[in-house]
Amino acid sequence: MKYYITTPIYYVNDRPHLGHAYTTVAADVLARWRRSKGEEVFFLTGTDEHGAKVAQAAKNANQNPREFCDEKARSFKNAWQRFGIEYSNFIRTTDAAHEAAVQKFLQALFEAGYICKARYKGLYCQGCEQYKIPDDLIEGLCPDHQTKPQEMEEESYFFKLSKLEKDLEQKIESDEIKIRPVERKNEVLSFIKSGLKDISISRKNVKWGIPLPFDAEHTAYVWVDAFLNYLTGLGWDGSVGEDFYKLKTKNQKLDFWPPDLQLMAKDIVRVHATIWLGLLLALKIPPPKNFFVHGFFTLNDQKMSKSLGNVIWPEELTEKFGADAARFLLLSFTPFGQDGDISWEKMAEKYNSDLADGLGNLTSRVFNLIEKNFDGKIEATKSDLDISYLMKDIKIYESLLTIKEKIEWANKYIDENKVWELVKNDKEKGREVLSRLLGAIVAIGEALAPFMPKISEKILARAKAGKIKKGEILFPKIV
Ligand code: MSP
Numbered sequence: 001m002k003y004y005i006t007t008p009i010y011y012v013n014d015r016p017h018l019g020h021a022y023t024t025v026a027a028d029v030l031a032r033w034r035r036s037k038g039e040e041v042f043f044l045t046g047t048d049e050h051g052a053k054v055a056q057a058a059k060n061a062n063q064n065p066r067e068f069c070d071e072k073a074r075s076f077k078n079a080w081q082r083f084g085i086e087y088s089n090f091i092r093t094t095d096a097a098h099e100a101a102v103q104k105f106l107q108a109l110f111e112a113g114y115i116c117k118a119r120y121k122g123l124y125c126q127g128c129e130q131y132k133i134p135d136d137l138i139e140g141l142c143p144d145h146q147t148k149p150q151e152m153e154e155e156s157y158f159f160k161l162s163k164l165e166k167d168l169e170q171k172i173e174s175d176e177i178k179i180r181p182v183e184r185k186n187e188v189l190s191f192i193k194s195g196l197k198d199i200s201i202s203r204k205n206v207k208w209g210i211p212l213p214f215d216a217e218h219t220a221y222v223w224v225d226a227f228l229n230y231l232t233g234l235g236w237d238g239s240v241g242e243d244f245y246k247l248k249t250k251n252q253k254l255d256f257w258p259p260d261l262q263l264m265a266k267d268i269v270r271v272h273a274t275i276w277l278g279l280l281l282a283l284k285i286p287p288p289k290n291f292f293v294h295g296f297f298t299l300n301d302q303k304m305s306k307s308l309g310n311v312i313w314p315e316e317l318t319e320k321f322g323a324d325a326a327r328f329l330l331l332s333f334t335p336f337g338q339d340g341d342i343s344w345e346k347m348a349e350k351y352n353s354d355l356a357d358g359l360g361n362l363t364s365r366v367f368n369l370i371e372k373n374f375d376g377k378i379e380a381t382k383s384d385l386d387i388s389y390l391m392k393d394i395k396i397y398e399s400l401l402t403i404k405e406k407i408e409w410a411n412k413y414i415d416e417n418k419v420w421e422l423v424k425n426d427k428e429k430g431r432e433v434l435s436r437l438l439g440a441i442v443a444i445g446e447a448l449a450p451f452m453p454k455i456s457e458k459i460l461a462r463a464k465a466g467k468i469k470k471g472e473i474l475f476p477k478i479v
Contacts, residue, residue, distance in 0.1 A: 001039045004256040005021040005031050008264050009091060011230050012072035013057035016079040018330075019265065019297055020021060020258050020306065021314040025327050026294065026336060026396060027263050028085045033391050042256040044233040045080070045102035046091030047073045051129050051222030055208035064206050069094055082318045083327060084453055091233040093225055098353035102228050103213040104238025105283070106201075110214050114160050114282045120200045129222050130198065144267055157202040157218060164278045165196045167459050177277060177287050180339040184266065184293040188273040196274060220254070227276040230259060231285075240283040247451075259288040261394075269293045310343070319390070321347070323441065324452035325355055329402070331451065335397040358407045359444070360475040363459055365414055366437045368470040373423040376467035378431060382420035383439035385447050403447050410440045437464060 004163055007027045010020050024045055031043040048054075049069040058068035066122060073092050075477065091098065092283060109115055127145030131152075169192050171177045179185035202218035203209065209219025225377040235255040236251025239246070248254045264272060280287045287427040296303075302310050329347045332354070370378050385406050387399040414437065423430035445459035455474060462471050 001452075002256050003031075003034045003039045003041045003261075004036075004234075004259045005041065005043050005261045006233070006259050006263065007045040007229050008268060009046040009093065009226055011012040011051075011053060012047050012049050012069050012074060012076070013053045013186070014306075015072070015078050016314055018299075018312050018314055019318070021079065021083060022267065022297055023263050023294065023332050024080060024085055025083055025330050028083070028087070029327070029331065029396060029450045030261065030263075030394065032086070032393070032453065036449060037388075040235065042088045042243075042253065043086070044089050044091060044230065045087045046084070046089070046229055046233065047076055047093070048072070048222070048226045048229070049092055049094045050219070050225050051211045052203070052206045052208070053126055053129055053222075055206070056126075058208075066094065080238040082315060082323060084323045089233050091229045093229055095232070097235075097237070098229065098446045099210050101232045101236055101238035102210050102225050105228060105240065106220060106224075107278075107388050108238070108240045108283060109159070109279070112283060114163070115157050115201070118158050118198075119153065119155050120158075121151070121153040124152040125149040128419040128450075154200075154204055156200040156204065157212065157215070158198040159201045159224070159275070159282075160198050161196050161274060161278045162198050164281050165192060167281050168192055168196070168274065171277070171281070171287065172273065177273075177291070178289065179269065179291045179293065180274060183291065184269055184291075191270055192274065193217055197279075199275060209414075212225065218309050223271055223275060224279065225270075227279060230262070230288075231257070240285060242372045244285060255454075256311055258286045258435070261290045261292060262288050263292050264295065265296060266293050267296070282283060285299065289472065292337070294336050295334065298339065298341045300343045301341050312342075317347075317411070318389065321351055322477070325351055327445075328355065328452055331396050332400045332404075336394060351475070354404060354476045355475040358404065359448075359455075360473060361413050362407055362414075362444075363441055363462070363474060364470055365419075366410075366434065366441060367462055367468050369419055369423060370434055370438065370468045373427075373472050374431065374434070376465070376469060378435050378438055378468065380477075381439040383443040385440075387444035391450075399447075400451065403444060403451075406440060406444055406447075410437055410444075413437060413440075438468075 005027055007023045007344050027043060034041045035096040054064055060376050061068055077090060081347045125132050125142040125145060126146060127142060132142060132149045172179060172189055179188055201221040201224045202212055203221060204218050210225050212218045212220060234256055236254055277287055299310050299312060304311050304325060319331060329350060333342055370376055387402050390399045417433050419430060419433055442463050444461060445456050449456040462468060
């Protein structure tokens with residue numbers, strides 16, 4: 001079984017932030033879990049490097065855009081390394097192969113009659129790199145960027161998205177393309193039903209972009225360029241129609257197409273469900289099977305924002321807690337799909353209670369008792385801990401809760417049986433209880449593997465050693 005999972009590609013105008021880490025860690029957890037079930041997984045992430053916003057950021061940094069992008073792409077890769085992310089490919093939209101494929105695709109779209117030239121006038125938000133309609137704005141400002149969109153009028157090429165309205169509606173409605181949580185599906189559907197307009201897909205005034213193959217005075221709209229990463233990330237060369245299938249027989253990676261799961265936050269589901277799906281349907285490329293849309297993180301109940309000084313950088317999190325605990329903490333505050341709030345205090349508290357006092361204490365107590373009283377030798381009794389039915393459903397948070405309950409059960413089981421006395425008074429009963437606890441630890445260690453790969457490895461190595469030892473502390477308390 002093949003499984004293809006993607007994250008959005010992140011804009012390089014800024015350094016990686018916690019919101020980016022959230023999606024990427026979640027994708028990595030899902031990818032690792034699928035791999036552990038024996039599936040062949042392709043996990044794609046990367047960076048979105050063209051457009052006015054990135055060009056402006058490069059200018060502000062006094063760098064040429066290419067150098068600027070190289071540096072930023074590196075900082076994303078470094079961040080993901082710190083979190084132990086194992087992606088299959090890191091795609092950059094400035095890769096020559098990506099640029100060539102985008103051109104080839106746009107030429108095909110043009111030839112298929114899906115592109116026409118027109119004048120456009122509207123309100124453009126540079127933060128979103130999107131035109132806004134008055135209904136999108138709150139008191140005249142873009143709600144995501146708190147800035148006033150600029151009046152813009154330009155001659156540009158349009159993608160005839162309106163032609164695909166019915167097709168999109170039918171495929172989303174019927175769950176052929178499944179959008180979850182269902183509220184997001186409904187939101188997208190009502191947007192589509194309100195009528196899709198053709199959209200401008202080229203910019204004359206943006207030089208930092210991919211030139212249109214049929215009119216080099218224009219560059220491709222950054223979102224169109226960006227969406228195609230999901231294809232070029234597999235080594236697709238822009239082929240459509242029969243050539244797409246021919247390429248598939250030559251290129252093993254393209255066999256992963258279509259995506260089984262595309263993750264994104266709620267801010268970008270609408271563009272994905274309209275422009276991205278529209279581009280595919282127009283040229284009859286099989287569309288993705290699932291979108292899963294997660295919520296937004298706030299910090300101390302405020303939007304994370306650099307200007308407010310209200311940010312946690314990903315590296316601060318891994319430095320303070322270590323990679324595995326940072327992964328765990330990111331995912332354990334909110335059901336995946338809902339908005340959630342975090343703070344340093346809440347994270348430290350959770351780290352101490354769930355990891356230091358919970359999991360860390362459990363393993364050190366059990367391993368210590370086995371080492372001291374049974375010369376490190378005890379058979380584990382098999383213990384059940386099933387999270388598959390949850391993980392299949394992308395219930396990441398609920399999976400962690402289930403594991404946490406097992407840890408709590410085991411710690412209570414030690415206390416209730418007063419195992420430290422039992423091993424002195426009734427050695428056989430003590431052995432039985434400890435072997436049940438050891439089994440629980442093995443099950444917990446295995447279930448935690450996708451979430452905390454290194455810690456899980458440590459726990460399992462200790463639990464399965466010929467001679468069990470207490471070993472070093474897994475989670476030093478944080479004060
Ligand atoms: N480049 C586009 C996406 C193109 S995909 C073809 C983009 N980039 S972005 O850098 O702004 O990143 C957006 C993504 O970052 C969101 O969809 C989400 O995955 C993540 N997040 C950004 N801020 C976030 C929070 N505060 N909370 C959770 N995730 C958020 O849009």
